[in-house]
Amino acid sequence: xxxxxxxxxxxxxxxxxxxxxxxxxxxxxxxxxxxxxxxxxxxxxxxxxxxxxxxxxxxxxxxxxxxxxxxxxxxxxxxxxxxxxxxxxxxxxxxxxxxxxxxx
Numbered sequence: 001x002x003x004x005x006x007x008x009x010x011x012x013x014x015x016x017x018x019x020x021x022x023x024x025x026x027x028x029x030x031x032x033x034x035x036x037x038x039x040x041x042x043x044x045x046x047x048x049x050x051x052x053x054x055x056x057x058x059x060x061x062x063x064x065x066x067x068x069x070x071x072x073x074x075x076x077x078x079x080x081x082x083x084x085x086x087x088x089x090x091x092x093x094x095x096x097x098x099x100x101x102x103x104x
Contacts, residue, residue, distance in 0.1 A: 002061070005036065006069060009077025012036040014043055015068045017061045027057030031064040033072060035099050042096030049100055075101070 004015045014034045020026060032055055034043035046054045056071065058064030073079065 004065065006072060007079065007081035008072060009080050011072070011076035012038060013072050013076070015065060015072075017064050019061070027059060027064070029058045029061045029064040031056040031058070031068040033068050034095075037096055040094075040096060042094045044096045045098045046101055047098040049102070054101065 001016055001018045003017070006013050006015060012035070014036050015031050016034075017029055017031045019029055022028060032045070032053055034045045036042075037044055048054065054071075056064050056067035058067055
């Protein structure tokens with residue numbers, strides 16, 4: 001897994017990209033996104049109303065990342081800062097309350 005942080009006009013986001021096992025017909029990489037709550041230092045996962053996590057599949061890690069960035073820019077406005085890799089591994093970050101979004 002690797003992570004990127006991206007800063008938009010209305011949100012500071014973290015994008016985690018995982019490689020999935022090769023399964024016929026399945027995407028090889030999946031990006032999941034969270035809002036970074038700077039005040040509490042928590043990650044707030046983006047989910048649909050039914051509780052399902054937003055995922056962005058891709059045949060490459062850059063394809064999954066690009067799909068996630070396109071959605072986030074549409075939802076939270078243009079980039080406000082250069083994107084960078086995360087120092088802290090996502091697995092050790094504190095996960096807070098999810099943020100519910102509408103179906104895409």
